[in-house]
Amino acid sequence: MTIWLNGSLHDTDSARVSVLDHGLTVGDGVFETLKAVRGRPFALTRHLARLTASARALGLPEPDLDEIRRACTAVLDANPMPLGRLRITYTGGLAPLGSERGAARPTLVVAVAQTPPPVATAAVVTVPWTRNERGALAGIKSTSYGENVIALARAKAHGATEALLANTAGALCEGTASNVFVVLDGELHTPPLASGCLPGITRALVLEWAGAKETELPYDVLERAEEVFLTSTLRDVQAVRAVDGRELPAAPGPVTAKAARIFDEQSTADLDP
Ligand code: PLP
Numbered sequence: 001m002t003i004w005l006n007g008s009l010h011d012t013d014s015a016r017v018s019v020l021d022h023g024l025t026v027g028d029g030v031f032e033t034l035k036a037v038r039g040r041p042f043a044l045t046r047h048l049a050r051l052t053a054s055a056r057a058l059g060l061p062e063p064d065l066d067e068i069r070r071a072c073t074a075v076l077d078a079n080p081m082p083l084g085r086l087r088i089t090y091t092g093g094l095a096p097l098g099s100e101r102g103a104a105r106p107t108l109v110v111a112v113a114q115t116p117p118p119v120a121t122a123a124v125v126t127v128p129w130t131r132n133e134r135g136a137l138a139g140i141k142s143t144s145y146g147e148n149v150i151a152l153a154r155a156k157a158h159g160a161t162e163a164l165l166a167n168t169a170g171a172l173c174e175g176t177a178s179n180v181f182v183v184l185d186g187e188l189h190t191p192p193l194a195s196g197c198l199p200g201i202t203r204a205l206v207l208e209w210a211g212a213k214e215t216e217l218p219y220d221v222l223e224r225a226e227e228v229f230l231t232s233t234l235r236d237v238q239a240v241r242a243v244d245g246r247e248l249p250a251a252p253g254p255v256t257a258k259a260a261r262i263f264d265e266q267s268t269a270d271l272d273p
Pocket residue numbers: 033174175176177178179197198199200201202203231232233234
């Protein structure tokens with residue numbers, strides 16, 4: 001594989017960043033995962049806007065979006081594949097132990113890996129940990145994803161594929177790597193950004209294209225929802241078939257199937273919506 005590291009292409013095996021990179025030592029970094037369809041990034045402009053917002057929140061230097069666009073093109077040209085997951089990582093760079101992130105140049109890595117088409121359904125679990133909707137990292141796609149790693153491990157231990165979290169107010173928030181939509185009385189709802197969820201790009205597109213209400217929902221709504229689905233770059237619209245072992249009446253149910261169809265049609269028509 002060929003990756004982009006700080007201005008040029010490298011073989012993955014020979015690309016090197018410092019072992020004292022602030023992203024590695026303290027999680028001082030931000031990232032984006034986006035899909036590439038036949039060599040073209042999907043919704044790149046939106047991903048770059050979110051990366052910039054995340055970088056600003058952490059006080060990282062403004063990312064060079066022209067370089068990142070060139071990097072995505074170069075990496076995709078060097079690694080042709082039908083469906084890829086592109087990963088952009090941007091960190092504080094080398095910071096000697098005991099020092100703050102200094103004048104060091106930030107680290108930029110763009111890598112790609114082939115990915116299979118999304119899996120049709122998910123089984124999810126609820127977890128005892130909460131997302132802090134007022135925390136400094138709320139809504140930020142930072143490389144400090146330890147909480148998500150722990151919650152996902154819990155899901156896997158229960159034979160599920162995703163964990164859904166509440167926020168500190170007890171409201172439904174999001175998954176470890178997904179946003180969540182629920183159907184109640186035939187109507188589609190998703191938690192508002194104030195819940196502390198990541199401003200998911202798939203979530204935003206589903207809101208624009210299929211329509212849904214942004215509603216503060218109690219966590220236990222999952223016990224009575226008629227349908228539940230997850231959204232993310234690598235899932236698109238993914239029907240939930242079970243919550244904590246409770247089978248949902250249908251996966252996908254009619255509302256989910258409609259949202260999935262609309263998303264599919266629109267996203268195929270426009271690769272940079
Ligand atoms: N929420 C979290 C915590 C995520 O990490 C992700 C993506 O990985 C999402 C939601 C979905 O965002 P997107 O649709 O932009 O992939």
